[in-house]
Amino acid sequence: MRLRIRRVGAVLASLAVLGGCAASPAVPSATPTGTGPAAVSGEITVFAAASLKGAFSDISAEFVKKHPEAKVTFSFDGSNSLVDQLDGGARADVLATADQPNMDRAVAAELVGPPQPFATNVLTVVTPPDNPGRITGFDASLDGKRLVICAPAVPCGNATAKLAQASGLTLKPVSEESKVTDVLGKVTSGEADAGLVYTTDAAGAGAKVKAFPIANADVARNDYPIAVVTGAGNAAGGEAFSAYVRSADGRAVLATYGFGEP
Amino acid sequence: MIRPPLPRWVRAGALLAVIFLGVPIIGVLVRIPWAEVPRLLSAPASLDALGLSLATCLAATVASVLLGLPLALVLSRGTGRVTVALRTLTALPMVLPPVVAGLALLVTLGRRGVVGQHLSVLGIEIGFTTLAVVIAQTFVSMPYFVVSVEAALRGTDPGLERVASQLGAGPTTVLRRVTLPLLAPALIGGATMAFARALGEFGATLTFAGSLQGRTRTLPLEIYLLRESDTDAALALALVLIVVAATLMALTTWLTRTSAAARA
Numbered sequence A: 001m002r003l004r005i006r007r008v009g010a011v012l013a014s015l016a017v018l019g020g021c022a023a024s025p026a027v028p029s030a031t032p033t034g035t036g037p038a039a040v041s042g043e044i045t046v047f048a049a050a051s052l053k054g055a056f057s058d059i060s061a062e063f064v065k066k067h068p069e070a071k072v073t074f075s076f077d078g079s080n081s082l083v084d085q086l087d088g089g090a091r092a093d094v095l096a097t098a099d100q101p102n103m104d105r106a107v108a109a110e111l112v113g114p115p116q117p118f119a120t121n122v123l124t125v126v127t128p129p130d131n132p133g134r135i136t137g138f139d140a141s142l143d144g145k146r147l148v149i150c151a152p153a154v155p156c157g158n159a160t161a162k163l164a165q166a167s168g169l170t171l172k173p174v175s176e177e178s179k180v181t182d183v184l185g186k187v188t189s190g191e192a193d194a195g196l197v198y199t200t201d202a203a204g205a206g207a208k209v210k211a212f213p214i215a216n217a218d219v220a221r222n223d224y225p226i227a228v229v230t231g232a233g234n235a236a237g238g239e240a241f242s243a244y245v246r247s248a249d250g251r252a253v254l255a256t257y258g259f260g261e262p
Numbered sequence B: 001m002i003r004p005p006l007p008r009w010v011r012a013g014a015l016l017a018v019i020f021l022g023v024p025i026i027g028v029l030v031r032i033p034w035a036e037v038p039r040l041l042s043a044p045a046s047l048d049a050l051g052l053s054l055a056t057c058l059a060a061t062v063a064s065v066l067l068g069l070p071l072a073l074v075l076s077r078g079t080g081r082v083t084v085a086l087r088t089l090t091a092l093p094m095v096l097p098p099v100v101a102g103l104a105l106l107v108t109l110g111r112r113g114v115v116g117q118h119l120s121v122l123g124i125e126i127g128f129t130t131l132a133v134v135i136a137q138t139f140v141s142m143p144y145f146v147v148s149v150e151a152a153l154r155g156t157d158p159g160l161e162r163v164a165s166q167l168g169a170g171p172t173t174v175l176r177r178v179t180l181p182l183l184a185p186a187l188i189g190g191a192t193m194a195f196a197r198a199l200g201e202f203g204a205t206l207t208f209a210g211s212l213q214g215r216t217r218t219l220p221l222e223i224y225l226l227r228e229s230d231t232d233a234a235l236a237l238a239l240v241l242i243v244v245a246a247t248l249m250a251l252t253t254w255l256t257r258t259s260a261a262a263r264a
Helices: A002-023 A050-066 A079-087 A100-108 A155-167 A180-188 A199-208 A235-246 A248-256 B008-031 B034-041 B044-077 B081-095 B098-109 B116-121 B130-155 B158-166 B171-200 B203-209 B219-229 B231-263
Strands: A042-049 A070-077 A094-096 A116-121 A123-127 A147-150 A175-177 A194-198 A210-213 A222-228
Touching: A042 A050, A042 A079, A042 A235, A050 A070, A050 A180, A050 A199, A050 A235, A050 A248, A070 A079, A070 A235, A079 A094, A079 A100, A079 B219, A094 A235, A100 A222, A116 A235, A116 A248, A123 A155, A123 A180, A123 A199, A147 A155, A147 A180, A155 A194, A155 A222, A175 A180, A180 A194, A180 A199, A194 A199, A199 A210, A222 A235, A235 A248, B008 B231, B034 B044, B034 B231, B044 B081, B044 B130, B044 B171, B044 B219, B044 B231, B081 B130, B098 B116, B098 B130, B098 B203, B130 B171, B130 B203, B158 B171, B171 B219, B171 B231, B203 B219, B219 B231
Parallel strands: A042 A070, A042 A094, A147 A175, A147 A194
Antiparallel strands: A094 A222, A116 A222, A123 A194, A123 A210
């Protein structure tokens, strides 16, 4: 009951602000970029792919600055797990996956509304900073080295296989991990000579890895879609957050983390 | 010795506990695509994972017995602070999160680890090998062997050993002819428990050994991977794991009871 009162209050407040803006255009708007409704409140629960952790944390910090009434909480996990959790009845307002197939699955199960693309990601080769395997890029220099990639069953592994085929390379990894972060971990710890991770993972690891961009990486591009969850407890908040992620401000943050334009 | 009956509410509580533990297992059994199980289990990746798991767990169990038996014998005789410290150390991997065990192995035996970097110079690299899997499994499963054997040792009557010794048998003979035969059921029980624990080992293996079909991807890792793409296949493999683990635990319980009966 109290929740509902609060929500009604939020709607009234947002109407008041909108009305105020319309009535006096001379007053500078509280949201300069004009993304979403002016007043968003309450807790917004965002289920986001693990690879979005850094970018979304920054985006939410800026989002909350613009909407002080709102609070954004995250659950970062593998896209597949997130969809499973939603399917199992987990409560969330926004879903952002690292690939289209998992979002398609959520749409098919009517767990989310229409998804929108907001970022892209491509693979890159990373090595430890001192490059002990003398890797020169996504080429024959990977042969016979301790190469770690994602297993074909997971999105990053699927992309890796696609890229290898397009490049005419036969990869002989020493390990096929179930998460791209596990691949990165094996490289940053120096266990592996090289690994294939997303450019965002490489950017996030900073000086702990040396990155070698792949020329035709676009053949295995990952599209990141975002959608508001069906029957979300805070649908208005979810809409606002989703819109903010797709706004110029959101994209600028995503770009600093190595994500490409959708 | 017959004890008076338990109050009814205790039985009700026990029933609740059984339901709590049993329902998820029944849930898995209901959800398993039984008609598909033979096909799913005969997939090369499944067979590789199963074979690798059995082989590595067997190796880990042998290592647990060879290393753990002397430790259990020493612990069972000790009383001082050193023994307490040793016993704490022994039991630690049982309560550590597996990923912590894996990290500990990685930063020690990994290529840049405290010990691993010296091995690396000698050309020995453990990471990403089947040996790494066995090491991870032994690390987490040996405590189960040591703890159960030590408990059995403390329960045995020292009289027989003393008599053998007084009759002129050397320490090794006493151990071989008296202690170990008395201990046989506990040894098998402990080894079975260690095997079962090794079979379920997941976090430490993933962290330390990686995951590659036929080399380091054990049954739990294969299930974890399949879960991402093919829930049915993951469930079919889960069934194998449940059946094997249940058989092993039943065996352990039976052996423990047999040994207790033999002592009584």
